Structures are given as structure tokens and as C-alpha cells.
Amino acid sequence: MADDERKRLEDEKKRKQAETDRKRAEVRARLEEASKAKKAKKGFMTPDRKKKLRLLLRKKAAEELKKEQERKAAERRRIIEERCGKPKNVDDASEANVKSILIQYHKRIIALEGEKYDLEYEVAKKDFEIADLNSQVNDLRGKFMKPTLKKVSKYENKFAKLQKKAAEFNFRNQLKQVKKKEFTLEEEDKEPKKSEKAEWQTKK
Numbered sequence: 001m002a003d004d005e006r007k008r009l010e011d012e013k014k015r016k017q018a019e020t021d022r023k024r025a026e027v028r029a030r031l032e033e034a035s036k037a038k039k040a041k042k043g044f045m046t047p048d049r050k051k052k053l054r055l056l057l058r059k060k061a062a063e064e065l066k067k068e069q070e071r072k073a074a075e076r077r078r079i080i081e082e083r084c085g086k087p088k089n090v091d092d093a094s095e096a097n098v099k100s101i102l103i104q105y106h107k108r109i110i111a112l113e114g115e116k117y118d119l120e121y122e123v124a125k126k127d128f129e130i131a132d133l134n135s136q137v138n139d140l141r142g143k144f145m146k147p148t149l150k151k152v153s154k155y156e157n158k159f160a161k162l163q164k165k166a167a168e169f170n171f172r173n174q175l176k177q178v179k180k181k182e183f184t185l186e187e188e189d190k191e192p193k194k195s196e197k198a199e200w201q202t203k204k
Contacts, residue, residue, distance in 0.1 A: 085108075088101055
């Protein structure tokens with residue numbers, strides 16, 4: 001009985017070991033397959049393929065940009081024609097036709113100026129209403145909007161007072177300015193007269 005029990009335990013142990021080895025082998029095989037797939041995927045984008053892909057993307061982006069520019073230009077032309085109308089031929093028109101065209105343009109300008117004034121008034125009114133509503137909301141919340149104050153130097157008044165006092169005690173500002181003579185007495189004595197000859201003129 002003891003031998004049978006020992007044999008059964010050994011068989012059970014061997015079976016468990018075999019099951020563990022089999023699972024490890026499966027895990028190892030899966031990891032190897034995953035690493036191979038990763039390497040294969042990584043090697044798919046070769047430098048040449050990357051270069052071609054970049055060129056294709058740049059070409060596609062340039063085409064899209066060109067289409068977008070053309071679309072914007074067409075939209076701009078459409079809006080200009082809608083707002084300003086098509087240009088009229090004035091070179092070959094007669095004087096009466098030119099006058100009628102000018103009258104039409106004048107009426108159109110007056111109408112546009114009126115619309116512009118109305119829109120500006122509406123915008124100013126909306127801005128005033130928005131500011132009023134914001135102030136009401138801030139009052140309800142209990143917040144007080146601090147007004148923007150100018151920065152003033154606190155030493156400015158002190159410097160002004162000091163300069164005023166210095167000007168009061170500055171006696172030079174109260175004195176009259178006297179013109180200085182061009183020549184002093186000594187210089188006049190040294191200067192030879194026109195009638196007298198210099199020493200170098202008398203010497204021979």
C-alpha cells in the first residue's frame with residue numbers, strides 16, 4: 001500500500017511538472033511569435049518607404065493647400081461681386097451713361113453709410129447692455145470691480161516742493177546779468193596804438 005501511494009504521488013508530481021513545462025513552453029512560444037511579429041512590423045517601414053511616404057504627404061498637403069486657396073479666392077470674388085456689384089464699362093460709355101452710373105454709385109454709397117451707422121449703433125448698444133449686465137451680475141455676487149488707477153509717484157510732490165524752495169533761495173536768478181568787457185585795462189595798455197610803431201618795425 002505504501003509503495004502504491006508513493007508511486008501515485010510521484011506520478012502526480014510528474015504530471016504537474018509536465019503541465020507546468022507545457023504552459024511555460026506555450027508562453028515562450030507566444031512571446032517569440034510576438035517578438036517576431038514586432039520585428040517584422042518594425043522592419044516594414046524601410047528608409048525608402050519612409051521617404052516616399054513623406055513625399056506623398058507633402059504632395060497631398062500642397063494640393064489641399066492649393067485647393068483651399070482657390071476656394072477662398074472664389075469666395076472672396078463672390079462676396080465682392082455680391083456687395084459691390086460687377087464693374088461697369090465706363091471707357092466706351094457716353095456722358096449720360098456715366099452720369100447714371102455715378103448716380104447709382106452715389107445712392108449705393110449713401111445706403112451703405114446708413115447701414116454702417118445702424119450697425120455701429122447696434123454694436124455700441126449691445127456693448128453697453130453687456131457692460132450693464134456684467135455690473136449687475138457682479139453686484140449680485142458681491143464682487144466689486146476695481147477701477148483702473150494711474151500709477152503716481154509719491155516722491156513727485158516732495159521733489160517739486162524742494163525745487164520750489166531752492167528757486168526761492170537762489171539769489172543768482174534774481175541778480176542782473178552784466179556783460180563782460182571784451183578787453184581789460186591791462187590788455188588795452190599792452191595793445192599798441194595805431195599811430196605808434198612796434199619795436200620790430202623800428203629796428204633795421
